[in-house]
Amino acid sequence: MRLLTPKQVNIVDQYIESLGLPVSQLMEQAGRSVFEVVHRYIQEIKGPKGVLFLCGIGNNGGDALVAARLLTEVPEVTPYVIVCGNPEEGSPLFQQQWKVVHTLEDTITIVPDEMMQSNGNLIPSHILQDVSIVVDGVFGTGFHGELPKRIGSIFEQCKEWRSYSDTRTCIAIDIPSGVNGLTGSADISSFKADETITLLAPKVGILFYPGRQCVGHMSIGSIGYPFPHHALRKSDHNWPEIYWNNADSLYVEPRSPIAHKGTNGHVYIVGGSPGIYGAPILSAEGALRSGAGKVTILSGINELDALRSLSRPEMMIRDCNNVEQLDGNSTVVIGPGGGRSNTDRKHLLQWMQSVTDSHMVLDADGLIAISNDVSLLKQCSYTLGKKGHAVVVTPHLGEFSALTGKSIGELNKDPIGYASAFAKECNVYVVLKGQPTILANPAGRVYLTTTGNPYMGTGGMGDVLAGVIGSLLNQEQDPMNAINVAVYAHSRAGDIALDDCGPGFTPTEVAQRIGRVLPSMDGYVRMIPL
Known part of the structure; x- marks a missing residue:
């Protein structure tokens, strides 16, 4: 919608008046x-x-x-x-x-x-x-x-x-x-x-x-x-086109009856450091629950045992320094629990530069790592864009402040304008998390998602969203629709979790309910049993 x-109201009024239609009418x-x-x-x-x-x-x-x-x-x-x-x-x-x-x-x-x-x-x-x-x-x-x-x-x-x-x-x-x-x-x-x-x-x-x-x-x-x-x-008037993102405006591509783990996409999650092992696990959970064919967490060799102890059996855990080539039809999510030391930051930036043939989602510590060198973000988006891949950044206001150099108070005066300008400048998709969540694309289109509730304001909720976005980018042809579906499904799952569990539900419980949202938009028709 x-x-x-x-300002656009004034433009509409002037246009209708120019048609000769009496404004009094x-x-x-x-x-x-x-x-x-x-x-x-x-x-x-x-x-x-x-x-x-x-x-x-x-x-x-x-x-x-x-x-x-x-x-x-x-x-x-x-x-x-x-x-x-x-x-x-x-x-x-x-x-x-x-x-x-x-x-x-x-x-x-x-x-x-x-x-x-x-x-x-x-x-x-x-x-x-x-x-x-x-x-x-x-x-x-x-x-x-x-x-x-x-x-x-x-x-x-x-x-x-x-x-x-x-x-x-x-x-x-x-x-x-x-x-x-x-x-x-x-x-x-x-x-x-x-x-x-x-x-x-x-x-x-x-x-x-x-x-x-x-x-x-x-x-x-x-x-x-x-x-x-x-x-x-x-x-x-150069203001972006703004739409209200809701279930009526969304559509999920029907999954082929002969789909398999290769066609359903591979989500790689780069992150995990001492004390914050749960973040990449939550991202992996979000990716799995939204239909990813395969999910792999890539982390340092010293972190693998801790991650394996927390992970599901469906999640693959690998040494990030021992990856020769990524699968095709993949998304790399960089940052959940990645750490903020100089060594961590250098490692995350190296990963960003190494991704050449996949979609890329930058979240959490990945955003902080690149905030001092936004030119590198532009370089990544240029390299990946030539092959039709999207770069998505998923900041909350604090992280967006670090990316833009603007104070949170300044951003709050015009969050749509700043998100849209950053998306255009860096040729990325911006998911500015909040209420509403703002999605801006490089072409000057903005979507606002108003589902969700204040009980989602807890650590790990954004990690789940990053995984869902990574998963759906592999499954949808249009990145804008994929991200819109991901943001809506995640926030709507939060509303379902509130109904089911009451206040105090966890990010894991939100991830578990994403599968109850997607079928309402999924065009896949179940086959009649023979």
């Missing part, structure tokens, strides 16, 4: 979409059937006014309107709708500013007692910074009103007011919605925390025009 940034359809959501809740209300619209003076407020007008046709419903700002300073489309609403004052109750001021700039209590739904149409996708104090106080009042009854509902139009449409940063008093009806397409910011906590259930409303992919492609 395509996502939009605030789009507002009419947007308002109708809001009306339909509000009406759905009204049908379930057993208490008072008043609906309060909080309107800004931009087009978001205009959408709210359209919905308020349409509600006048619903029996027993009383629409209330509060305008947060001076209507005379509103956008042309807002003022147009405001004039229409004024002709309906016998059916729409407009709360005058004087009444608000006499009540301490808050919503009069007698109005809140008469409504079961509050609709936020104050700010749109372009909001950033802090909310005006008065509006923040009104939103806090709405939160308190909502907390007294489960039969009361808060609905946001397009994005909850106070949430940044790009980064998801949010004012502490942002409107907290039970449902957000986002128009045309979800906005990027509503998938990021803390803004995501204000969204509630998300539905998509029509503006009367389909998504104009071609308009964004033609624009000179």
Whole structure:
């Protein structure tokens, strides 16, 4: 599913307007979409059937006014309107709708500013007692910074009103007011919605925390025009294409009925050092559980006995200094438990330079090893790219900070932009782990994965993911799809582990559940028994 940034919203608006389609007609359809959501809740209300619209003076407020007008046709419903700002300073489309609403004052109750001021700039209590739904149409996708104090106080009042009854509902139009449409940063008093009806397409910011906590259930409303992919492609705006990664958008290539361990790929894992032997074992577990044909852990000769004592019988353990040639159709995962001493770092860098005919995944200590010499990463991606192989880096924010030289605070201001820029600069696939997890490819396309849960924040979870990515790169033709499937399957397995085990589940338990996720996307059809 395509996502939009605030700048892309403006590009779409300008494009549709250039077609000669009246923008007022789009507002009419947007308002109708809001009306339909509000009406759905009204049908379930057993208490008072008043609906309060909080309107800004931009087009978001205009959408709210359209919905308020349409509600006048619903029996027993009383629409209330509060305008947060001076209507005379509103956008042309807002003022147009405001004039229409004024002709309906016998059916729409407009709360005058004087009444608000006499009540301490808050919503009069007698109005809140008469409504079961509050609709936020104050700010749109372009909001950033802090909310005006008065509006923040009104939103806090709405939160308190909502907390007294489960039969009361808060609905946001397009994005909850106070949430940044790009980064998801949010004012502490942002409107907290039970449902957000986002128009045309979800906005990027509503998938990021803390803004995501204000969204509630998300539905998509029509503006009367389909998504104009071609308009964004033609624009000179160089922001990447951003998509929401979910099960509906993923597909796993059907496994051939005559597949064997050779065709299913060989995952080599380079890592393991004193005290962190579990990391390569967990990566191997992730690779096995996602269908790898063979899995081999490569480590120093002094580490082999410890690794064998922890490994499964399906995992091969070999001396990394005694490998003449890697199998074809393989991926090398470099870094899990690899160590950070100068000797360890030198060893990992040598391995990176030695891989010439396989996909490569750099994780954990592999990322730290190369962070002081990003030019080597570019060299690896160039060498492998000529043969159609992908290089994938899987940092968390701390590791990405080391790779980019940017502070974590700076990265958090624009994680998509930094991930996309790094992917392009180094010609690699970047999996920036977090919530959401960001996948950026060298061609300027970005996917956000929002499955997963905070109980996955434990040591070893990323090692499992690196193994899953390594495994699926061998099984899928398109590296982007392989990585997307891996990230989704890993995070969804974490959700299943939470359901099965409760908080405190382990990375091993996540790996064991990946096989329950992949069949939902796998095109393989089981043969009828003869």
